[in-house]
Amino acid sequence: xxxxxxxxxxxxxxxxxxxxxxxxxxxxxxxxxxxxxxxxxxxxxxxxxxxxxxxxxxxxxxxxxxxxxxxxxxxxxxxxxxxxxxxxxxxxxxxxxxxxxxxxxxxxxxxxxxxxxxxxxxxxxxxxxxxxxxxxxxxxxxxxxxxxxxxxxxxxxxxxxxxxxxxxxxxxxxxxxxxxxxxxxxxxxxxxxxxxxxxxxxxxxxxxxxxxxxxxxxxxxxxxxxxxxxxxxxxxxxxx
Amino acid sequence: xxxxxxxxxxxxxxxxxxxxxxxxxxxxxxxxxxxxxxxxxxxxxxxxxxxxxxxxxxxxxxxxxxxxxxxxxxxxxxxxxxxxxxxxxxxxxxxxxxxxxxxxxxxxxxxxxxxxxxxxxxxxxxxxxxxxxxxxxxxxxxxxxxxxxxxxxxxxxxxxxxxxxxxxxxxxxxxxxxxxxxxxxxxxxxxxxxxxxxxxxxxxxxxxxxxxxxxxxxxxxxxxxxxxxxxxxxxxxxxxxxxxxxxxxxxxxxxxxxxxxxxxxxxxxxxxxxxxxxxxxxxxxxxxxxxxxxxxxxxxxxxxxxxxxxxxxxxxxxxxxxxxxxxxxxxxxxxxxxxxxxxxxxxxxxxxxxxxxxxxxxxxxxxxxxxxxxxxxxxxxxxxxxxxxxxxxxxxxxxxxxxxxxxxxxxxxxxxxxxxxxxxxxxxxxxxxxx
Numbered sequence: 001x002x003x004x005x006x007x008x009x010x011x012x013x014x015x016x017x018x019x020x021x022x023x024x025x026x027x028x029x030x031x032x033x034x035x036x037x038x039x040x041x042x043x044x045x046x047x048x049x050x051x052x053x054x055x056x057x058x059x060x061x062x063x064x065x066x067x068x069x070x071x072x073x074x075x076x077x078x079x080x081x082x083x084x085x086x087x088x089x090x091x092x093x094x095x096x097x098x099x100x101x102x103x104x105x106x107x108x109x110x111x112x113x114x115x116x117x118x119x120x121x122x123x124x125x126x127x128x129x130x131x132x133x134x135x136x137x138x139x140x141x142x143x144x145x146x147x148x149x150x151x152x153x154x155x156x157x158x159x160x161x162x163x164x165x166x167x168x169x170x171x172x173x174x175x176x177x178x179x180x181x182x183x184x185x186x187x188x189x190x191x192x193x194x195x196x197x198x199x200x201x202x203x204x205x206x207x208x209x210x211x212x213x214x215x216x217x218x219x220x221x222x223x224x225x226x227x228x229x230x231x232x233x234x235x236x237x238x239x240x
Numbered sequence: 241x242x243x244x245x246x247x248x249x250x251x252x253x254x255x256x257x258x259x260x261x262x263x264x265x266x267x268x269x270x271x272x273x274x275x276x277x278x279x280x281x282x283x284x285x286x287x288x289x290x291x292x293x294x295x296x297x298x299x300x301x302x303x304x305x306x307x308x309x310x311x312x313x314x315x316x317x318x319x320x321x322x323x324x325x326x327x328x329x330x331x332x333x334x335x336x337x338x339x340x341x342x343x344x345x346x347x348x349x350x351x352x353x354x355x356x357x358x359x360x361x362x363x364x365x366x367x368x369x370x371x372x373x374x375x376x377x378x379x380x381x382x383x384x385x386x387x388x389x390x391x392x393x394x395x396x397x398x399x400x401x402x403x404x405x406x407x408x409x410x411x412x413x414x415x416x417x418x419x420x421x422x423x424x425x426x427x428x429x430x431x432x433x434x435x436x437x438x439x440x441x442x443x444x445x446x447x448x449x450x451x452x453x454x455x456x457x458x459x460x461x462x463x464x465x466x467x468x469x470x471x472x473x474x475x476x477x478x479x480x481x482x483x484x485x486x487x488x489x490x491x492x493x494x495x496x497x498x499x500x501x502x503x504x505x506x507x508x509x510x511x512x513x514x515x516x517x518x519x520x521x522x523x524x525x526x527x528x529x530x531x532x533x534x535x536x537x538x539x540x541x542x543x544x545x546x547x548x549x550x551x552x553x554x555x556x557x558x559x560x561x562x563x564x565x566x567x568x569x570x571x572x573x574x575x576x577x578x579x580x581x582x583x584x585x586x587x588x589x590x591x592x593x594x595x596x597x598x599x600x601x602x603x604x605x606x607x608x609x610x611x612x613x614x615x616x617x618x619x620x621x622x623x624x625x626x627x628x629x630x631x632x633x634x635x636x637x638x639x640x641x642x643x644x645x646x647x648x649x650x651x652x653x654x655x656x657x658x659x660x661x662x663x664x665x666x667x668x669x670x671x672x673x674x675x
Contacts, residue, residue, distance in 0.1 A: 045669075049669040052585065054584070054585060054668050054669040054672070055669045074589065074590055075589045075590075075591065078584070078587055078588060078589040078590075078592075079587065079589070081585070081586075081587050082586065082587020083587075087585050087586070087672075089672055093578070093581075093582045093585075093672060095579050095582060097251055097252070097254070097255050098251075106582075106583060106586050107586040107587050109241070109244055110583075110586065110587040110588050110589075110592060111587065154586070158587075166672075
């Protein structure tokens, strides 16, 4: 589903060169639920942005669902993002002056679907997250957990192959976080690949596989049953 | 997607009401200022008779004395001597000399007499200038020749005297003579009143009350009701003295079959001038010329420097408003950076973001246009207070109404180009993290 080989990302200013990712290797198989952990500044978000085609990388290769991403122009990347990827953000990132229906409608508009098909998908995905009856409400009228459910519905409406979640429960209390996590597990069980960045070891433990990033490299790839153990040399081969 | 962007644009108006109100008001004031002056400019500079403005000519025969400085334009008016000669020569498809007459009308049954403004013209005047008739028609060429006592009334004057009744054939005493009404004009008010621009400040005013045959006015010794300019020692005493003098008070128009005949007519005019020179007249007659309707309006400075300056200032003000709108749109779109990041993450291309925000700028422009339309009416009302001349043309028409809206939308889109370009350059990764 997602394969990065020897990928690097360097931020350059006229004085400083920062290596956010270096020799980064990862392979996420279709249907996997992968949790990405690591300390602040380790490169988790950079990895997620590159995986979501929101940022370009400096070197290496990235195959998304078999498509070589390097060399795609902005329009092609936007279309690929729209068709293959769903995003869930820590801050929900709903558009405040659109109601739930219109928020979920956003990616479908860019897909160019007709009105009937869009309505069917919006109703389905809002129903799936338990908010079918509140489609005319605005985000400010919902709790944090409900807003995150809307964000999940928006991500699901486009039937993405890959769901990228950046601290999806970071702004939620324990009970709401549990609810969101159960929803993600259910989505994964239905076949959607999920890559989730989290600081929460408990949440990470619920993923099928953990990837630990340190200093822009994959430090270790472990099953949650095993302890996370940093190693000196990053290798993706151990995960395969 | 346009309908979607338009809907989002309407919604965005509500998002920052104060900022939106500022933008709409800024645009509205700029558009209203420029459109109210442009409305006046357009009315003043428009072609009053587009179907034949290139083949209707004012003939200027310059009878100024020999010592007239070089570069001096020929006199706008003609002497009766030249007008009569040109009429008798009969060149062109149609022709008329004319001069303003004034006097008193003594209508039957009216409590008192009425002052009337009139124009003494040839019968060709009416078809030449496409004058519309409500009742009857012009007098005949035969009446022209014999100096008949036929009269044509303006719509307003006929209504004042006879109400809705058709007065054709009725008798009316004006200028101390009995006239028979042969026709009543339909409402007719060319803007500007190009056929009679000289000798008054009524260039955008109403049509004359009455039109009488030129020969009748001459025979009746009706004095010119306007400027009479004489060079040298001036005329001999009496009306005949005026007619036989070099005093100018007549205007002469000729209609040619097509614009291409201009050169031929100009040659015939040259030949006439040469003939008169041989008789000891027209020492600077070689300056004589033909001017078509548009040239004539420029020559007579119909537009006026004040109007042009006012329009330029108003357009400059619109530019200032557009620049201000750029700043306000930048502020508005910067506040949308987070939403732009989300839309980009959800699959919007840069082009789609550009289109969305440009449409949004257009919606602001449309709102500004609607408010500006109201302000334009106010602006025209204020302009109309300047003078009667401006009041006559300071009216909104459907073309200018649509133009007002279009100018507002175009101005807003132009103002929106830079903010929109910056909006589509938003880096989604940064915005999503800072949301």
